[in-house]
Amino acid sequence: MSDLDLLYSDVEDDLRSSVRNVLADHCDPAAVTAVYDGDRSGLDGLWKALAVDLGLAGLLVPEDRGGAGASAREAAVVLEELGRAAAPVPFLTSSVVATVLLLAAQTDLLPRLAAGTSTASLLVPLSTVPDGPLPSIRVGAGGRLTGTITSVAGALEADVLLVPVRTAAGIAVYAVDTAVAGVVPVVSLDMTRQLADVTLADAAGELVLGDAEHAIRRALEAGAALLASEQLGVARWCLDTTVAFLKERRQFGRALGGFQALKHRLADLYTGVESMNAAARHAAAALAAGDLDLPVATAVAQAYCSDLAVTAAEEAVQLHGGIGMTWEYPVHLYLKRAKADQIAFGTPDTHRARLGALIGLDS
Amino acid sequence: MSDLDLLYSDVEDDLRSSVRNVLADHCDPAAVTAVYDGDRSGLDGLWKALAVDLGLAGLLVPEDRGGAGASAREAAVVLEELGRAAAPVPFLTSSVVATVLLLAAQTDLLPRLAAGTSTASLLVPLSTVPDGPLPSIRVGAGGRLTGTITSVAGALEADVLLVPVRTAAGIAVYAVDTAVAGVVPVVSLDMTRQLADVTLADAAGELVLGDAEHAIRRALEAGAALLASEQLGVARWCLDTTVAFLKERRQFGRALGGFQALKHRLADLYTGVESMNAAARHAAAALAAGDLDLPVATAVAQAYCSDLAVTAAEEAVQLHGGIGMTWEYPVHLYLKRAKADQIAFGTPDTHRARLGALIGLDS
Amino acid sequence: MNDDLPEELHRRVERFLAAHDPATTERLTWLRARFDAGLAWVSFPAGLGGLGLPQALQAEVDGLFDDAGAPDNRKKANGIGLGMAAPTILRFGTDAQKQRFLRPLWTGEEIWCQLFSEPGAGSDLAAVATRAVRDGDTWVVSGQKVWTSGAHHARFAILLARTNPDVPKHGGLTYFLCDMTDPGVDVRPLRQITGEAEFNEVFLTDVSIPDSHRLGAEGAGWKVANATLNNERVAIGGRAALRESGMIGEVVDTWRTNPQRRTPELHARLLGLWVEAEVARLTGQRLRQKLALGQPGPEGATMKLTFARLNQQLSGLELELLGEDGLRYSDWSMTRPDKVDMTGRDAGYRYLRARGNSIEGGTSEILRNIIAERLLGLPAEPRVDKDIPWKELPR
């Protein structure tokens, strides 16, 4: 456990600017809100601009397999910005989780993901804990797959589903064309990462990885570790937007931001967000370094950042007053994202319990 | 579970005034602080004035057994005032716990306690939970008792120890003259309720009650239920004193009590103390009424009031600034009392866990 | 409990029921008769629906009528009318106003809403900018109101408007009773974070209000509005409750029916909130006992603070407890609910809706100011706008 670098490099700062510029052009809050009413027309071109034009889809893929050969540190910066915009794109599900899984396989799917010409999703509920029980689909004669997995993130955007299948030898992963699966959209708490229930009925699948449990868990661990950076982005938006709002909003003849009770709450929130930054950065750095401490770093980051992002969003709603309760103003997008993120990859109490075992603090 | 009366009667208000007057005369904060240095000279006559002159020692004893025939509601009012003064007197240990235990026995000890001519203490650690494990002393030939019980409250003030003794038939209670026991004072976190380690070495005891477990537990339950009122008194003192201090204390050219961040914290504290009042009053009323809901009422009151009294004392220290950290200013007496009270009769988490079983909210 | 009801009142209810069988009497006829018999709100004066009896008897009279199958006077749809408009009209109204408004209000023939908050006047309600200009015997009112519940069903509104911009802001307000059918009133749904539109925005354009619908003196609007708001806060905090009712009941149900999702931490947190909910219930009970003895006060503010915080913590915990199911929502489509049922619908709705509990009817921040200043006597905030004419204030 050496001291990992928790700051941002110049390259990472540049990457952040690029992502932020694309989001400013292609991810207007009103267009994001419209997805709650099923209208994605305002987001045309967003994913292509990120995945293909900026090359983010292949960020974690080595150059010799068609990607950018960057590390989890860069992916974390991207997720901070995506969280900041509550952007409805499958970066976490396809370019992180599915990609990390496929890094362990020899498959031509990976270059396609890296190029942004294909998008994949691991067929597990979004709430799956990295070391928790894994659902699995049954495999029948001729590799035909049958079963239902609920609340899958990224399935609606995917053209390929990566399906954990329980076999006699353990858990394998098959690739299934989304076109032959029954993908039913779920009315989700966070429609900016809309879930789907996926049913396979004797669907054709192609074996991608045989002894896959370790790879699946590593992919989920990567998802959990980097989700903390998304949560950081969500919280930063909430803090920055609330501070800006309270500097402008006047009541009782004064800017609300000058009232000491609110100042102190914002100071506490700032303190929390700075702490999130350290925790999220540490998890990303541990993942990038292949550090043995990664499970502890992930559990700490998830336990801390999940709750703090929710606190930040709840404070943002409260401190905006009635405006924060309206559909028109975007703060609710972040409340819903933060609350869903709290459950994604395991609730904070699950991560704290997991930590107890990792650090030898038994009940 | 009918709606118990949670207010104070005129009789109770009068009782409160009487107790408060005695405490104003006999329980100066400087004299209380001196007990930390082993000096009790400033408190001469305090217990006699309360126990005998006001007749509080016999409050819970029926008139036909030499007492005042009052109820737990009145005892609760007394404890509020004793908490408010952090008064170092054995009311809770002798006039509540020991007395409730002896109500189940036929013994001439009860009238002596009621008259204030004798003071008793139940020989258990102060931290004993009403339904938790009970320590017990061994009984040898001729009723000779042997063993050690640590951290007993009220033993230093008592001339009679009520000793739970494990016999073949269950738990019995023996009375032992303090003079034949080894009573070693303990340097206690709360010296206003100083503990002692008590060792009996072949000590003569007199059987007071045979099948006594139920009576012991009832006495401890009464102690826990009414401790909430003491905690309420502690918290009220902290709130009132802090509010008064902040109205006077000026910094930055303004009364500190006008700074909104502090106002909001005091508003939250006031809200908490009002809630304590309801919880403590409910436990006292349930005890007085012999209500079947008493265990729930006690667990709720202990879980809530234990923590809130600590919060009130901690806020009082903080909001007094440096002055709150000094030995000279009395707020530390309340911090120590509140923290020790939090552990007395079981910590709040113990009461919450106990509640889970009582209300069918299983883990 | 009927033992506590004075015998004479008990007999009066029985006589009324004997003469007006709820099963056979037409609904409105029955309700009007009950009003005229003084059995509507017994603490109101005779002739105005009451008998001048203690408020404490009301719940029991209602209970007797409920047991007899009495028709409902649209209590839930007319909460603002019954809880806020009626006591304010009773206290500040002219005889003519009381005669005109109280009976159809109580019977539910006329539903009321409240036109107080504005985009620029939320916590700082005295900053309302809606202008009312006198023109002979009428007032011409223009402005924008927000967070109006039930405006699309309401016949009348209690309205706060600025009649004098040349004096400091608290002094230039007047309180009106506004006819919502006036052509200048435009009610538009205000969609909120749950997806639905429980509230409205109300645009007022040259709305005519006769001076006879002014409640209280010109310029006295702030005082009258405060009386209304105190009623709101008591109403919110003052409900009787059973143990484990409301939000805690929902979460306890979820806990009991989802054993596979239980963890030790969630158990500990739920027990902690159970304790707090039970203490809040007892605090409400104690407050009602005080009120019954005629000791009302701003203590209700503490109940509303606690109620909001607990609803929020409990509904937040419920989603964590539900795990995967907590990621799912019922319906985002824009609907217009007739009433708010915090414990209905799904856990996600409860979570989102509960965020408003600490904003609507006085934010928790404003309530803390009230508690600190009125109950603890701490100094008021430094006010920069107290003595400046309203029109000169920066906005």
Added chain:
Amino acid sequence: MNDDLPEELHRRVERFLAAHDPATTERLTWLRARFDAGLAWVSFPAGLGGLGLPQALQAEVDGLFDDAGAPDNRKKANGIGLGMAAPTILRFGTDAQKQRFLRPLWTGEEIWCQLFSEPGAGSDLAAVATRAVRDGDTWVVSGQKVWTSGAHHARFAILLARTNPDVPKHGGLTYFLCDMTDPGVDVRPLRQITGEAEFNEVFLTDVSIPDSHRLGAEGAGWKVANATLNNERVAIGGRAALRESGMIGEVVDTWRTNPQRRTPELHARLLGLWVEAEVARLTGQRLRQKLALGQPGPEGATMKLTFARLNQQLSGLELELLGEDGLRYSDWSMTRPDKVDMTGRDAGYRYLRARGNSIEGGTSEILRNIIAERLLGLPAEPRVDKDIPWKELPR
């Protein structure tokens, strides 16, 4: 880690150690030689104990000397001298002052204390009332200071006093270096809630301070004092820490050695605090990495806030965890500890002592103001005392 240390510096340390064997050189001789070699605080200028190198190299130089068995320069007893007085003297001192004070300060020959706070000037430090009146080339100082740690060991003090009561309060202060052996200095122990007297009250009666011991310009005391306080906050927040060190380590030990006292709720709470302690450690690490890149700032205030809160929550939890043992204390008698060891003594001491963590060195309330105003740019509190001469302020 030594790879990061520039080779030339590494060789310089080795040469020094070769020439000055710690095992055989007299303690003070060795320390003075190290100072004169520029290896005391490497970021200080040459001639003043340093080499003008980046501050980031200091820890490694110290490590090399520690490994070689170098004598201690009384770091723990002279925290105020090293952490607060020295950087302030370096920044604001005259050449003569730097030459006179820095070397004996660093070697520990002269211990320093701080005379800032007063009974009437705590959070509002600019309200200090201690008067300094010029009399030719000396200043005559009278007043009362509190919360002075180490005053009974100190040879010198940094002192804030009022030199001009006729101007608004921030402008009338001057900063002095005060000789604690002056006959007008009376140091009395200040007993605190732990029973001991870690701090002092210091009464100043006609203390003579030569004008050559004034630090910074007359009337510039507020600016100089702020520089000192910023150093204090960075010092508190900036320590390197190992995982599970400090207060969390104590509580974890208690947990591991008391299996019979474990409950699910306490487990959940301890895990929550473990996470927070680890995140605080990482936040400190990140802050130090920023500082090493020359990006210092008031962010250290967040660390102090967190450190105080965690110490308090952890030590409070520890007493609950100990149960019966938590009811017992070690010793109430009035002692004069040489240093504060928060994790030494018993759990009760830790609990009581930790209450001061959110008061000493800037209350948590003041730190929140600083964060809100300097880091978030929120408006300052309305100030009623900014433009009024100090002598006319109500007190």
